[in-house]
Amino acid sequence: MDNNKIPPLSSFTSKKTIAPKRAVDHFSMKQGQKESIISTNDDAASCKLSAVDKGYYIDDFVKHFVKVPIKRPPLINRGFFSRVEAIEQFIKQFFTSYSQERKQIVSLGCGFDTLYFRLKKRGDTQNLVFFEVDYEEVVKNKIKIIKAQKELYQMIDQEWSQKLSGDYSSNVKINSPYYRLGCIDLKSLETFEIFDQLGIDYNLPTLFLSECVLIYIPTECGNNTIHWASSKFTESLFITYEQIKPSDEFGQMMLKNIEIKGCPLLSIQSFPEIKDQKKRYLDKGWNRVDVLDMRDVYNYFIDKNRIKETERLEIFDEFEEWDLIQTHYCYVLAIKSSQHLNDFNFENTKPLNSNNNNNNSINNKFIS
Numbered sequence: 001m002d003n004n005k006i007p008p009l010s011s012f013t014s015k016k017t018i019a020p021k022r023a024v025d026h027f028s029m030k031q032g033q034k035e036s037i038i039s040t041n042d043d044a045a046s047c048k049l050s051a052v053d054k055g056y057y058i059d060d061f062v063k064h065f066v067k068v069p070i071k072r073p074p075l076i077n078r079g080f081f082s083r084v085e086a087i088e089q090f091i092k093q094f095f096t097s098y099s100q101e102r103k104q105i106v107s108l109g110c111g112f113d114t115l116y117f118r119l120k121k122r123g124d125t126q127n128l129v130f131f132e133v134d135y136e137e138v139v140k141n142k143i144k145i146i147k148a149q150k151e152l153y154q155m156i157d158q159e160w161s162q163k164l165s166g167d168y169s170s171n172v173k174i175n176s177p178y179y180r181l182g183c184i185d186l187k188s189l190e191t192f193e194i195f196d197q198l199g200i201d202y203n204l205p206t207l208f209l210s211e212c213v214l215i216y217i218p219t220e221c222g223n224n225t226i227h228w229a230s231s232k233f234t235e236s237l238f239i240t241y242e243q244i245k246p247s248d249e250f251g252q253m254m255l256k257n258i259e260i261k262g263c264p265l266l267s268i269q270s271f272p273e274i275k276d277q278k279k280r281y282l283d284k285g286w287n288r289v290d291v292l293d294m295r296d297v298y299n300y301f302i303d304k305n306r307i308k309e310t311e312r313l314e315i316f317d318e319f320e321e322w323d324l325i326q327t328h329y330c331y332v333l334a335i336k337s338s339q340h341l342n343d344f345n346f347e348n349t350k351p352l353n354s355n356n357n358n359n360n361s362i363n364n365k366f367i368s
């Protein structure tokens with residue numbers, strides 16, 4: 001599920017809607033659930049293309065991953081801009097902190113995300129190995145698209161085309177020097193073997209990305225992933241973007257809406273609030289954990305010049321809906337580091353005296 005799926009404000013003020021209190025954690029999925037989860041990737045790519053086409057940010061590659069472009073409303077475009085821009089800022093800091101070292105990015109549940117291609121085009125992939133993993137179905141489709149577009153396959157290394165025509169039965173689909181793509185089921189016990197097969201180096205600084213992924217898998221499996229990442233790597237960062245606050249009126253409607261689509265948010269009840277998200281990562285071995293909801297990310301973390309540029313693009317008057325949606329998503333930044341623990345300015349970009357819980361003040365925050 002992505003934030004384009006939230007119904008209009010009017011529809012969740014109805015008192016008739018009562019969502020199930022608890023999502024059930026289970027390892028076996030219901031019929032069609034996997035397909036529904038996989039389809040969230042198509043939604044994400046489509047929304048990103050809409051934001052790109054409107055000029056919110058540059059991505060020359062996302063168009064290849066969307067069959068039928070759909071124009072999205074400003075609320076969605078702005079939300080995706082904020083989500084992508086935050087990742088850009090985290091990566092910039094990661095590159096600055098580890099500028100001299102060889103390093104790795106691992107995108108868990110990568111979907112059709114184009115980050116590797118964007119970094120490559122900007123010349124930012126020197127000293128970097130980029131790993132992407134997702135369900136086999138998604139990975140196979142991603143390869144098909146890459147293979148069909150010269151612009152994409154040229155950005156993967158020389159030997160790649162030979163490797164691709166090789167062993168289709170393996171979970172390793174692309175194993176080039178700088179870009180590695182493999183199949184995973186994050187719910188499976190053998191999950192992490194794929195990283196050995198892809199040749200990950202546990203001693204290199206490594207940044208993990210999990211955007212709207214762990215929320216779809218049972219709490220215990222997500223915990224295993226979070227713990228594996230903190231325990232196996234010497235220097236690492238784990239960035240998660242996902243839904244929070246399932247219990248208020250909007251949150252209940254959000255859950256119901258997603259359940260109807262067949263891909264329930266399996267871990268949201270275990271980590272409903274920012275403090276629970278924080279505790280999850282601290283309990284699993286991370287040294288420092290910062291969490292901001294997306295309203296704070298937009299208001300305080302995203303570069304002010306970028307906000308100025310993009311707020312000129314479209315007329316925007318859905319402040320109340322914006323506020324509601326953005327407070328139901330968060331970014332988690334978990335850090336394990338001996339030298340760079342305090343490099344990352346995330347939570348402390350928010351002024352101490354800000355009173356963001358006051359809904360009446362939202363309109364003031366959008367004066368640009």
Ligand SMILES: C[S@@+](CC[C@H](N)C(=O)[O-])C[C@H]1O[C@@H](n2cnc3c(N)ncnc32)[C@H](O)[C@@H]1O
Nearest residue numbers: 040041044109110111134135185186187211212
């Ligand atoms: C909402 S999409 C997000 C895709 C990408 N991270 C992005 O931000 O554009 C969620 C992705 O997580 C993947 N995913 C969900 N559960 C997974 C699992 N158990 N194992 C591997 N991938 C999974 C889906 O296949 C899908 O590609």
